[in-house]
Amino acid sequence: MKKIGILGGGQLGRMLLQAAVNYPVETFVMENDPEAPAAHLCHHFIKGDITRHEDVYAFGKNLDALTIEIEHVNTDALEKLEMEGVKIYPNVRTLKLIKNKIYQKEFYREHQIPTSDFVVTENREALRLYNDFFPAVHKLANGGYDGRGVQIINSENEIEKCFDAPAVLEKKIDIRQEISVIIAVGNAGETVIYPPVDMVFDQNLNLLSYQISPAELPEKVFWKVEAIALSVIKKLQSPGIFAIEMFSDAEENVYVNEIAPRVHNSGHHTIEGNYSSQFDMLWRVMLDYPLGNTQTILPSALVNLIGEEGHKGVAVYDGLHQVLSMENTFVHLYGKKETRPGRKMGHVTILSSEKQDLLYKANKIRRTLRVLNV
């Protein structure tokens, strides 16, 4: 059996290991918290710091392959491992490029991939040079995740809110739709693409409220979305699984917002909604199996369960029984003991051939199921 490791033990690792159950593979997880959602589902749990060179190198040196749950890992150790023959998904060059927002934007520009206009800012003071650039979005070069490290700046009066560290300042786009496409790339460079997903965001938390797959898109937008996503992947030249997040505007322009070089929240519906889920697919890549079928079994909606404002402590799931009684829904709770405001605690997928049923139930679940503390 191949030995394959995951850096990080959160819900992405948890669902990856759930999919690994179908295949013969010896699994390893490194993570600081021995009670993390994925910690008990692997053959070998190693307590360690994924940002620390020694820990990552020691973890990886006897493995056949390694993947990540989060970009903020020690890439120098991964580079050493890659040179020594351990396969890293995504490859380290790609990981380094994506984990830094400045490099990522420069990559789009270099390869003429449509993206919002931007400038690089070294510190907060530097933003004074770009008064005509607002409204804009300020994004930290390093360490942003799940809405952290992102700040909307409407005018120069709000420069105080900006990051005083290397960052990119992106012109704000008048977004009509937020779209995500998941693509898998095999070891020989072969690709498969999932149907696009329409993401509806909660503007307060910058967290997904619900998503619909397949997205209903104007035909022109649909073709652009697929063509752009595939061209991004072609330029990256890395095996693995990728989420390409895009915006469309009223003029049917499409812009790449960002890439995640890993399984992604916008692909969770594929567990029930598609023949091969994003998690199944990554194992196929890493085990050198043929890529799976990305086709939709039934259209889906997905609702994230986010820790409620004002609730911090041991989690309880208010309304859970009601949602478990809904006949075409699939509840996924991540097994995190503690909730806190904005924390991702689970998700619910709804399958239906009727879009109205998807929307009705997605909204009902959002109103019904709440993560509180005891």
Add this chain to the structure above:
Amino acid sequence: MKKIGILGGGQLGRMLLQAAVNYPVETFVMENDPEAPAAHLCHHFIKGDITRHEDVYAFGKNLDALTIEIEHVNTDALEKLEMEGVKIYPNVRTLKLIKNKIYQKEFYREHQIPTSDFVVTENREALRLYNDFFPAVHKLANGGYDGRGVQIINSENEIEKCFDAPAVLEKKIDIRQEISVIIAVGNAGETVIYPPVDMVFDQNLNLLSYQISPAELPEKVFWKVEAIALSVIKKLQSPGIFAIEMFSDAEENVYVNEIAPRVHNSGHHTIEGNYSSQFDMLWRVMLDYPLGNTQTILPSALVNLIGEEGHKGVAVYDGLHQVLSMENTFVHLYGKKETRPGRKMGHVTILSSEKQDLLYKANKIRRTLRVLNV
């Protein structure tokens, strides 16, 4: 989080734990082999003998609930645990009844549940009294499993092949179809029933070759199957999940063959084919959640992967890449290092709305994918 244990760590435990990933539950497995298919997927693995009183009692005494993967467990220890308040799925009275083939047949007779005619035989010699009973099937009262402990006897000349131990001798039925129905029973006695499954057996190994769900049944047989399955469950009076295996004959009579008081091979297709799988369903029962939806998402076929004759040792899966390339199939390998003739090594589920597609692919998979040794 509730603490729930599984006695046994084979593929049933493995798929149960895969389904548990969706819910907040602390999981325990007791099993002798620390490399068993389910051993690495629980929070707490306890090495122990599931037939030994002390081991089972020590394992269960701090748990909220317990279930089984196989009937051959120490029921005296479970009885003590049940009296002390640990919930056992199925309850111990039911487990004792079902694990003994004599009690099981007498239960059918007592409750007028249609079943093949039978006599109880204390030893091999006793069969001489029933020369007019052949052709018949001799089944060991205790310890039979997966085709072991079952012997077809065509005439009195074959009495030598019979078991020299307490057993039942059942009149052989001229089987037209073998049908299985899975039913879940909640803690308040509420039931849900899955669509019936048509099972096609390999007569040599007495192992399932493939199964189709939902079964195509004559209307009269369909209603009988459902009514009989529900009446069996009503008489058993136990929460849990049950497979009721039945035969139909050319006259459209339906007979109960046997009951499994647990998740069962004939329900593996529910992982992809039904909204709530049999594994999901048992967690719902044990966690006191509402029962799930048994409806079919798409019709399915299921092929078991059985260790090939003449192959014993470290397993390899010949033809695996071809089957992984089939676009509507789901491969489940149980992660057993060693294969041996007749060992259950995995299964493949096919989803399709076209019955011809199901049959074509089921047969293709049977020819293509073989479990050999290296």
